[in-house]
Amino acid sequence: MSSHTVSSHTGSSRTGSQPPSIAIVDANNFYVSCERIFDPRLEGKPVVVLSNNDGCVIARSQEAKTLGIDMAASWQSIAAEAAAKGVIARSSNYELYGDISARCVELLGRFTSSQEVYSIDESFIRLTGSAEQVSGIAREIRVATKKMIGLPVSIGIASSKTLAKLANRGSKSSAALQGVCNLGSYAPAQVTAILASVDASDVWGIGSRTAQKLAGMGIHTAADLRDTDAVQLRRRFGVNQERVVQELRGVDCLPLEEERSDREQIQFSRSFAVPISTVAELEEVLSVYTQRAAARLREQGSLARMMGCTASTSPFRDNHVSHAVSLAFPDPTDDPVQMYRAAITALGPQLQAGQQYVRVGVSLYEFSSRDSHASLDIFGTAPAPFAAGAVLDSIAAKYGQENLGLGRAGLKTNRAWTMRREMVSPRATTHWDELITVAAK
């Protein structure tokens, strides 16, 4: 045990000289795994989950992959053949997946103080300790997600996000690793051999077009890319590609984008698996996010004076676009209606139709206690507001998040009702009448 402590650049203290590791925790075949939690008969069988209107395949179990069922295959065209092979299909049940995802985020938070919720089934978390200790924590996380939630996960660990992503591929490709691959526990020559076995096009942040150009320069593998001249690469492709090279060398260039919910700031942001490109979709997302952020604000009994909103396209693509606005409310508020309107008014004009947005975020800050403001009402100066937030919270708690919403999110209910979902599983964690019943003999 080391006797001294050093401070990292983030201000947290750690023991010994080990730099913190970055782990990505990624749920295996997430949608299928969610379906299996409440229907164990699906275990070990080929299962696919279908997109809205049962259109095409958006998730496959390992067994379905082995049978050669293609991602994005049109269900109508393969249904007969798939049924003959014993493939079981489920309509997508986003409410269930969203709830399982939230449980997983909460559980992972118990193992780390730094967490970036990257997508519905992936979180980056920071872990400290020796390589052995960090791998031990990762194994504990796997046991916990399986036991507490029923979700199988794979964990890749390294000194940068890009290498952690690469390690995560490794954790899935070799059964011997039992779902945990920590590059920190390999000798440099072994790491080089691993990187040499990964195509450059499979490196996080390298798009297929860039990969083609790299191949023309003789860069075919992750190891080639790591060992290339970073400055030359920046001249040709830009700073983001240079960062990929640095990250492959183990230099941590992409900070964790933490979501904070504390006494000073509340952040709510997510990356989307599929980019969204219409202003209407973005407004829908902003509406949901402002409601979530406002609900957290009310949970802690605060009012916010300031709000920030961001929307950005992938930083790895050409013509990267990023919008950020901040605004002050006339009076501190926890009202999601006011927040949503303000977000649309401020951010709306900046949004560019046709851009492929992959991340949207809402943050609230400059808090004051709701109680200190309530006392002012004794004098009768403040107009009695319609407490929309509290009403939304109580209805959502009783009937589920998707049954009521503001603005664009409110429209979603109608769309969901008209959606074809013939093979949908119960919303077993969020609806009383769809709870799983268990018979004991």
Ligand SMILES: [Mg+2]
């Ligand atoms: Mg996954």
